[in-house]
Amino acid sequence: MAGIRPFLTKVIVVLAMTILAETGVNAEETGVPHPVIAKGKGDQCVADTAFMRRNHMRVLDHQRDDTVHAGERAGKFSLKGCLDCHAVEGTDTRPVSFDSPQHFCRTCHDFAAVQVDCFSCHASRPGEKPTARFRHDGGDLTARLREAVK
Amino acid sequence: MTGAQPSNSGRRRFFARAAAAAGLVLAPGVVLLTTKAKAAATGPRWGLLIDLNKCPIDCSECVTACNDENGLKGHGRPLTDAQWIRKVDVRDPASKREWSVPVMCQHCEHPPCVDVCPTGASFQRDDGIVLVDKHICIGCRYCMMACPYKARSFIHEDLTDQKPHAPRGKGTVESCTLCVHRIDAGGQPACVERCQGIATGAMTFGDLNDPDSAIARRVATYATRRIRDDLGLAPGVYYQGL
Numbered sequence: 001m002a003g004i005r006p007f008l009t010k011v012i013v014v015l016a017m018t019i020l021a022e023t024g025v026n027a028e029e030t031g032v033p034h035p036v037i038a039k040g041k042g043d044q045c046v047a048d049t050a051f052m053r054r055n056h057m058r059v060l061d062h063q064r065d066d067t068v069h070a071g072e073r074a075g076k077f078s079l080k081g082c083l084d085c086h087a088v089e090g091t092d093t094r095p096v097s098f099d100s101p102q103h104f105c106r107t108c109h110d111f112a113a114v115q116v117d118c119f120s121c122h123a124s125r126p127g128e129k130p131t132a133r134f135r136h137d138g139g140d141l142t143a144r145l146r147e148a149v150k
Numbered sequence: 151m152t153g154a155q156p157s158n159s160g161r162r163r164f165f166a167r168a169a170a171a172a173g174l175v176l177a178p179g180v181v182l183l184t185t186k187a188k189a190a191a192t193g194p195r196w197g198l199l200i201d202l203n204k205c206p207i208d209c210s211e212c213v214t215a216c217n218d219e220n221g222l223k224g225h226g227r228p229l230t231d232a233q234w235i236r237k238v239d240v241r242d243p244a245s246k247r248e249w250s251v252p253v254m255c256q257h258c259e260h261p262p263c264v265d266v267c268p269t270g271a272s273f274q275r276d277d278g279i280v281l282v283d284k285h286i287c288i289g290c291r292y293c294m295m296a297c298p299y300k301a302r303s304f305i306h307e308d309l310t311d312q313k314p315h316a317p318r319g320k321g322t323v324e325s326c327t328l329c330v331h332r333i334d335a336g337g338q339p340a341c342v343e344r345c346q347g348i349a350t351g352a353m354t355f356g357d358l359n360d361p362d363s364a365i366a367r368r369v370a371t372y373a374t375r376r377i378r379d380d381l382g383l384a385p386g387v388y389y390q391g392l
Contacts (some may be wrong), residue, residue, distance in 0.1 A: 064285065080314050097310075120320065
C-alpha cells in the first residue's frame, strides 16, 4: 500500500499535465496554469500590458461615458479598438465572436470566471468597413447641400 | 419695482456664472463638482428638414437605410419590432390629399422622455441629439409612454450581430440616434444620405443654429411645420408641405 501511493501520484501528475497541455494551458514555473492569450496586432497595446490587465475595465468605463454623452470618439481606450487589434481568426477566416472560447476577452474571463456583459449589446468582432457609397464625407456634404438649395 | 428688476437679474446672472465656473465649493481649494458650461447656445443644433412634396407614398428608402446602418432586423412581429423611422400615411378628408410622413425621434429641445427617465439614461447631448445611455437604462419604458411621437422601441429579445457603431441589447429602450456616430465623424445620417443619393432628396440635414447652413436657410425661407408644435417641445425635425 505504502509503495503504490507515490506511483499513483506520479500517474495523476502526468495525466493532469497531458490534459493541461492538450487544452492549451501552460503550467509555468509557479505551477499555476495560465490562459493562452492571443497576441494582438502591432507592436504594443495602447498602454502598458500590466496596466491594461489590471485597469482595462476602468478605462473602458470612463471613456464610454465621454463617448456616449459628449461624443468624444478619439480616445485610445475604445472597445472597438480592443476588438480591432485583438480579433482572433476562426476557421472560416472571419474573426470569432464572443460565442467562441478562443475570443480574446473570453480566454481570460473564462479562466478568471468573471462574467462579461459588454457583448449582449456590443458587437464582439470588428465590423465590415463602410462601403464607398455610404462613407462619411463632411466636406463634400456641405458642398452638396449648398448645391441643393441653389 | 421695475427699476429693481435689471440689477436683480444682473446679480443672478453673476451668481449663475460664478457657480458655473467654480462648481460647488466646499472650502477654499475643495471643489465637489465642476460643471461644464452648456455649449448649446453657441454650438450646433442638429436638425432635419423633410420636404413632403418630394416624399412619395411608396418610397421607404430612409427606413431601409436606417435598418441597414444600425443593424435593425425584425422578427416579423410589427407590433414589437424595433423601428427608428416609420412612414405614417395621412390623408386630408376635405382635399383628399394623401401624404406619407417619415417620423423618427424628433430630437426635441425640451424632450419629455428625458424629463421622465428615472435613471438619467435618457439624455440630451449639447448639440440637441436625444439619446439613451443603454449602460444606465433599466428598461422601465417610461420614456416610451412620455414620447408623443411613438419614436422609441423596447428590445424584447436577445440580439446578435449588432453593428460595432450601434450597440443594441435586450431590456433597453432605443430610438433614432440621428446617426450620432456619423455626425461625430463629420457625416450625415444614413437616411438623409440615402434619400439624397438614390431617392428623391426630400431630406436635408444640418445645423439649425448656423444661419448660413442649408437647413437654416430653408427653414427661414419656406413655410415649415413641426409635428404637434402646440406641445411646446420644440422638435428639431421640420416638415415642409405638412
